[in-house]
Every structure is written in C-alpha cells, then in structure tokens.
Amino acid sequence: MKFSGLELRRVAMPLVAPFRTSMGTEHERDVLLVRAVGDEAEGWGECVAMSEPGYSAEYVAGAADVIRRFLSPALAALSTVDAHLAESAFAKVKGHPMAKAAVQTAVLDAQLRAAGMSFGAYLGAVKPAVPAGVSVGIMDTVAQLLDAVDGYLDQGYLRIKLKIEPGWDVEPVRAVRERFGDILLQVDANCAYTLQDARQLARLDAFDLLLIEQPLPEDDIRGHAELARRMRTPMCLDESITSARAAADAIALHAAAIVNIKPGRVGGYLEARRVHDVCAASGVPVWAGGMLETGLGRAANVALAALPNFTLPGDTSASDRYYRTDITAPFRLEDGHVRVPTGPGLGVGPDPDALAAATTGTEWLAW
Numbered sequence: 001m002k003f004s005g006l007e008l009r010r011v012a013m014p015l016v017a018p019f020r021t022s023m024g025t026e027h028e029r030d031v032l033l034v035r036a037v038g039d040e041a042e043g044w045g046e047c048v049a050m051s052e053p054g055y056s057a058e059y060v061a062g063a064a065d066v067i068r069r070f071l072s073p074a075l076a077a078l079s080t081v082d083a084h085l086a087e088s089a090f091a092k093v094k095g096h097p098m099a100k101a102a103v104q105t106a107v108l109d110a111q112l113r114a115a116g117m118s119f120g121a122y123l124g125a126v127k128p129a130v131p132a133g134v135s136v137g138i139m140d141t142v143a144q145l146l147d148a149v150d151g152y153l154d155q156g157y158l159r160i161k162l163k164i165e166p167g168w169d170v171e172p173v174r175a176v177r178e179r180f181g182d183i184l185l186q187v188d189a190n191c192a193y194t195l196q197d198a199r200q201l202a203r204l205d206a207f208d209l210l211l212i213e214q215p216l217p218e219d220d221i222r223g224h225a226e227l228a229r230r231m232r233t234p235m236c237l238d239e240s241i242t243s244a245r246a247a248a249d250a251i252a253l254h255a256a257a258i259v260n261i262k263p264g265r266v267g268g269y270l271e272a273r274r275v276h277d278v279c280a281a282s283g284v285p286v287w288a289g290g291m292l293e294t295g296l297g298r299a300a301n302v303a304l305a306a307l308p309n310f311t312l313p314g315d316t317s318a319s320d321r322y323y324r325t326d327i328t329a330p331f332r333l334e335d336g337h338v339r340v341p342t343g344p345g346l347g348v349g350p351d352p353d354a355l356a357a358a359t360t361g362t363e364w365l366a367w
C-alpha cells in the first residue's frame with residue numbers, strides 16, 4: 001500500500017489505581033500512538049514504552065524521537081510499504097524495538113483493514129477468547145494486597161500474578177496462597193534480584209507457583225540458568241527475551257522453561273509470532289505479557305494470545321482493570337476470558353471523543 005505519512009499522538013491515560021513494581025509507581029500511562037495513513041486504509045499502533053526507562057532502555061519521548069528521525073524516513077523512502085517491508089527497512093536501526101513495533105503494527109493494521117482480515121486470522125489464532133490473568137502491584141500492606149486479589153478473583157480472573165521485590169516476596173505470596181487456596185498463582189520480579197538471593201527465592205518453592213518471571217537482570221542468562229537449578233519453581237523470562245534468537249538461546253541454556261511474549265519488546269507482531277513458534281518447537285509454553293495497554297494495544301495482544309502455544313493465562317486483563325474510560329470500546333471479562341476481536345485489522349478503533357479528550361499532542365510526519 002502507498003502511505004502519505006504517520007501521525008504521532010500522545011495520550012494521557014490515568015490508571016484506576018497506582019501500579020507499583022520494583023521499577024517504580026505508575027499513576028498515569030503516557031501513551032504514544034502511531035496512525036499510519038494509507039491510500040486504501042489507515043491503521044493504529046500503540047507504543048508500549050513507559051515514560052521512564054525503568055523496564056527497558058526505551059521511554060516514550062525517546063521512541064517518538066526515533067520514529068521521527070529514523071523509522072518514518074526509512075519508510076518514506078520505499079515505494080510501497082507493508083509490515084514485512086517495514087520490518088526489513090527498520091533492521092538498519094539498532095535497538096528501539098518498542099518504537100519499531102508501534103510503527104509496524106500501524107502499518108499491519110492498515111494492511112489488514114484493506115484486506116478485510118483480522119489480526120487473529122493473520123497471526124493464526126485458534127480460539128475465540130483467551131483466558132485472562134491479572135498482574136497485581138506491590139502494596140503498602142499484605143491486608144491491602146489480599147483485598148485487591150479478592151476483588152480480582154470475584155471478577156473472575158483465572159490467574160493472579162504478584163509483583164515481588166526484595167522485602168516483598170515470601171510473606172505476600174504465603175498470605176495469598178493461605179487465604180485463597182488452590183488458585184493459579186505466579187510472581188514477577190522485573191530484574192530486582194541477584195543470584196545472591198537464590199536461597200530466599202527458593203523459599204517460594206513451597207507455594208506451588210506456576211512460574212517465577214524475570215528475577216535477575218535482563219542480560220543474566222547464565223544466572224537464570226543457575227537459579228533454575230537451585231529452585232523448583234519454573235523459570236520464565238520477560239525482559240531477557242528480546243528476539244526469537246534470544247528465546248532459542250535461553251531455552252538451549254536452560255534459563256527459561258516458560259516465556260512471556262510482548263510484541264513491543266521484540267520489535268513487533270511478526271517477531272512475536274516467531275518467538276511463539278520457536279518456543280512451540282521446543283515444547284516451551286508461552287503466555288501474553290502486557291504493558292498496561294489501551295484498547296488499541298490490547299486488541300492485538302489478545303489476538304496473539306489466541307495462538308496455539310499460549311497455554312497459560314496472559315496479563316490480558318479487561319479494560320476496567322486499567323482505565324475508567326478507555327479510548328476504544330472496552331474489553332470485558334466474560335467468564336474469565338477476553339474475546340478476540342474478529343473485525344478487519346485490530347477489529348477496534350479509537351472512539352473519536354475519548355481519543356480527543358485524552359490527547360495531549362499530535363504531530364504529522366509527512367512522507
């Protein structure tokens with residue numbers, strides 16, 4: 001398709017409750033949206049970079065800058081653009097997977113809308129709805145945590161993920177396990193530990209967790225392999241899995257028994273599908289991570305989560321877990337599941353009024 005350019009749009013999305021992790025506390029999501037304007041259709045991509053480089057090196061203003069200076073010009077130089085052509089045009093730019101993913105997704109959405117095909121159909125979805133888990137932040141007290149978990153279980157969430165950090169691990173996990181019994185439970189440390197903490201982390205083995213997610217730094221593959229030998233809880237990687245090759249390496253080195261897939265972290269949905277395929281070929285289950293997306297990013301994640309090797313519930317929660325007013329029609333929890341959109345492209349679009357109300361700035365990048 002021929003495109004006339006990209007619109008960058010910054011959107012401020014207050015969270016329904018602060019989300020605290022070992023990386024800091026999020027009160028409001030500062031979202032960068034990309035709108036690709038083609039002659040047959042237009043499409044949307046959501047950049048999952050956070051305002052600060054706490055999860056990975058990327059941050060919202062940096063992602064906007066990379067798109068403006070390098071990614072948009074790389075596509076403007078092509079005579080025709082689709083998601084695969086965009087991916088190869090971006091290969092000469094090192095890093096910045098979240099910026100690349102946002103643009104590639106906007107192009108793919110336009111391409112699929114023009115073709116009348118949904119993200120789910122394109123990626124290979126095999127189910128109409130996906131099981132939903134919820135990621136629960138660090139709280140001031142265990143009592144507050146138990147209240148929050150109780151509320152989510154009441155709503156029907158099928159799996160609870162607790163954020164942990166040194167000083168907030170065994171005690172909250174024990175309390176949740178004792179209070180709620182045999183629920184699906186897992187933890188996420190966002191790189192907050194070192195191998196020195198192996199003995200403390202092994203105490204989590206007593207609670208039959210589905211997995212422990214990314215306890216050690218992103219580049220510490222050998223450390224995760226060593227830690228996996230020192231505890232029984234299955235090792236899952238998030239931050240470390242930056243590509244399908246990284247997934248293959250982590251699996252070969254026994255650093256990951258389970259993989260969290262986030263398209264933004266690996267440069268887009270094309271690479272995310274390759275991560276899925278590499279893991280499937282190795283018998284390693286995957287699940288869909290989240291980055292507190294709006295309905296636009298959520299739509300694509302839910303479609304991806306319907307692929308066959310996504311055998312664990314994802315962080316694909318309903319819209320109201322994050323936002324009072326989303327910029328799309330809200331994703332709702334139905335019997336613990338979120339429905340995969342079936343319309344062309346993402347299958348959802350921004351509500352013009354909600355989008356306008358949340359927008360803090362726009363910029364047109366003409367090709």
Ligand code: OSB
Pocket residue numbers: 055134135188190238289290291292293315316317
């Ligand atoms: O590590 O999975 C993570 C949110 C922001 C950055 C990193 C992570 C998260 C979450 C929330 O855990 C997942 C979600 O519900 O979107």
Ligand code: MG
Pocket residue numbers: 188190213214238239260289
């Ligand atoms: Mg994580």
